Amino acid sequence: MPDDPIPAATLVIFRDRPDAPPELLMVERAKAMAFAGGAMVFPGGRIDPGDHILAQASGAGEDGAARIAAIRETLEEAGLAIGLSPQPSPAQVVAIRARLHAGEGLAAILADERLAIDPDVLVPFARWLPAHAHMRIFDTLFFLVRAPDEAVATVDRTENVRLIWTGAAELLAQADAGHVTIIYPTRRNLERLALYADYDDAVADARAYPVRTITPFTEDRDGVAHLCIPDDLGYPITAEPMSAAMRG
Template sequence: MNEPAPQERPAATTIIFRDRPGSAPELLFMERSSGMAFAAGALVFPGGAVDAEDFAFAASMDTALAVDEAAARIGAIRETLEESGLAIGFRDAPDHGVAGKIREAMLAGEPFAALLAGAGLALDLDRLVPFARWHPNVKEGAPRVFDTRFYLARWMEGSPEPTPDSTENVHLFWATAQDVLDRHIGGEVKIIFPTRRNLERLAPFQSFDQAVSHASRYPVEKVTPWIEDRDGRPSLCIPEGMGYPVTHEALETAFRG
């Protein structure tokens, strides 16, 4: 009997930059719990599935963005607050105590939109900069099919240190893109194929503004990897011309989650 095809789900991820004068910016990483079904133990950026409440919230907003784009940005903001305690994408930075209470209430199941309204807070979706969109090909054996939009965001000065939610993630830390790439190549940490390609793309930049300028030169299109022989061995490949300096990796080393 044939196995049912994996269900495709919209998702959103936030790449948070913390600039350091004279040095490469740090990005916020989280280590996923070893018990997770997808990307167990891997280093990822904050984010997760975009849910029905995010779409309803987006439909109620006065924005020029398409509903699916607005919902993805809302999901990225919500997931970042849930998973790290950091409030990004707000019109005005909420008090740390208020943000903490909203986080606790969301983790208890209360809706994000209602919590924001109750606290008198509003979102500024333009604070999230579109960077990439990855959509695995189910025919190529992807273990999970998330249509994931990646956004760049700036760490807000004075924000508290991020803290893990101790459910989906067990450790949060700041590091440069190159640091994590080097640790992955050395076998110290795991990163999935899209994360590695995105880190290679981000590693050259010395600031958030440089990364934003680069992103503005590449319209966001879906990146759908495929398998073909490169250099005599099966490789996982992505298209050229989308801003990625590395566009293929041997299938035997490509961690797909």
């Protein structure tokens, strides 16, 4: 187990479609990034000290800082205001995002804009804590959330270079064809997300399983080393040959 994993949080943002599986928002990491460079990931990032302060001030629960970090990072990376009340106008979102990029704290920005944070709109989905040597390790909480109506996501073009709305199965097919890169935790989560017909279906399934920390482990299967995860947390595929596994 890594000595100093970086606490982080991410949002799995759903946009239901009437005659197709839901779309998810994915961002492509810049190739120069030390972690998951060039890979498609869910928006999110590390939990900052200010997230803990705001969580305490707002009376958020035990995972409140993670929820606030996921909300803040999504504002920065994709320009989507999730978990804010009342829903800010497009002009407010642009202004908030610019101030976050300039290094201002979210708490002060929300006070100026007369907005409150509502972290309870996020639904806990999973927690991943890989354990591999000589790589940056993140202890990441994943949350489900529905995309705001009429909101338009735009990439920040700093850490990320592109964003797309795509079905989980569609992105897996793109990865299998070699058109995009996804790392091991993202692949396992996409495989699980591909099971859902819509956001409500995803929420029901998420609540049916405990959020237990997932640390992939190696296991020999018929003479082939596999990277595995527990088989009791709702994931349809729980092992992949080490030779094929893409790690961060």
